[in-house]
Amino acid sequence: MKIENILKTTPTLPLSKKVVVNLLYTNSVVIGILNDVLKTYDISIQQFNVLRILRGQKGVPVTLSIIQERMIAKMSNTTRLVDKLIIKGYATKKTNEKNKRKIDISITQAGLNFLNEIDALVDSAEQDIVNMLSENDKLELIRLLEKLRLIAN
Amino acid sequence: MKIENILKTTPTLPLSKKVVVNLLYTNSVVIGILNDVLKTYDISIQQFNVLRILRGQKGVPVTLSIIQERMIAKMSNTTRLVDKLIIKGYATKKTNEKNKRKIDISITQAGLNFLNEIDALVDSAEQDIVNMLSENDKLELIRLLEKLRLIAN
DNA sequence: CAAATTTTTATGTTAAAACATATTTCATTT
DNA sequence: AAATGAAATATGTTTTAACATAAAAATTTG
Secondary structure (H helix, E strand, O other), rough: OOHHHHHOOOOOHHHHHHHHHHHHHHHHHHHHHHHHHHHHHOOOOHHHHHHHHHOOOOOOEEHHHHHHEEEEEEEEOOHHHHHHHHHOEEEEEEOOOOOOOEEEEOOHHHHHHHHHHHHHHHHHHHHHHHHOOHHHHHHHHHHHHHHOOOEEE | HHHHHHHHHOOOOOOHHHHHHHHHHHHHHHHHHHHHHOOOOOHHHHHHHHHHHHHHHOOOOEEHHHHHHHHHOOOHHHHHHHHHHOOOEEEEEOOOOOOOOOOEEEOOHHHHHHHHHHHHHHHHHHHHHHHOOOOOHHHHHHHHHHHOOOOOO
8 A cells, every 4th residue: 555545644745755654664564563473472673683693603702892783773772682681591791801891792592492483483474574575576675775775965 | 785794694594584674774774864863853753753744634633543543653652752742832632522532633833833944854864865766766666665565464 | 221342542660762971991192 | 101092881861662551431232
């Protein structure tokens, strides 16, 4: 459905605004679906995302600042987000011996088990989300989003 | 830049996940830009959006529930969000005479003035955001996002 | 028409995010 | 080597959002 009809805005919206609103609205729909999946497991999308970053390390610890860089949605306090993962037993931290300012974060076996448990569900939700798009549509959408992010000032 | 390189994930991500991650990440970039513009004016994207909904009414009041329907990102407590606009003097509310459960919300002259003041800035930010996209790209991106939202279960 | 149900908004409480500032360690400069 | 500045994380405070529940009015149902 066209965004003008969903949000009942004027149909003469400038094209740039239509793009932005479509993006924000679609994001909100997608976030809703993903949250519904994760809610059952008492974990936020952000926390889930950090866990996946940790797993991607295959045992090698990462510092907090590197986690921040790799997060889909950057945020001000990654410290407390990671602390929540630690409380849940999904991660551990210890100060880096080489540089004592840094903190090395690792995923625990419980964290790996947890991810294994919900991976299939998230994958399947993601497939549902893009289900109406052809292979070509998906590639094209990725291409356009990449191009948009080349924002010119 | 490709999402795999930005977020340093495995390059063998399933296509559906690439689409979703691209969407979430792009959204986060766009939100950041819009927030930078609005921050100076002490208003959140959500509040700004509700103000635009009110202005779109051209004087006719809207109920809270209709505002909720038209919000880009639905949220649980629209009451308090609108109350913040009222505190700022940008909106007013009174109970609907026909149906006393309902609350009629209207934009004030101060709200209209405020919107007029920042409209150009937001429009220009939105144009910057899509600046790298051709007219065709924009139309295509809108089409693909609309198609994605036809989520099949 | 009284009772039950639904709609619409509000509110109390808890959790998360944003913002500013502090603390510790390291790097750089003079 | 001491002083200064920068990097990395942590913490205190305030705002905002989420969740559950309540309250009031309207609608439906037996």
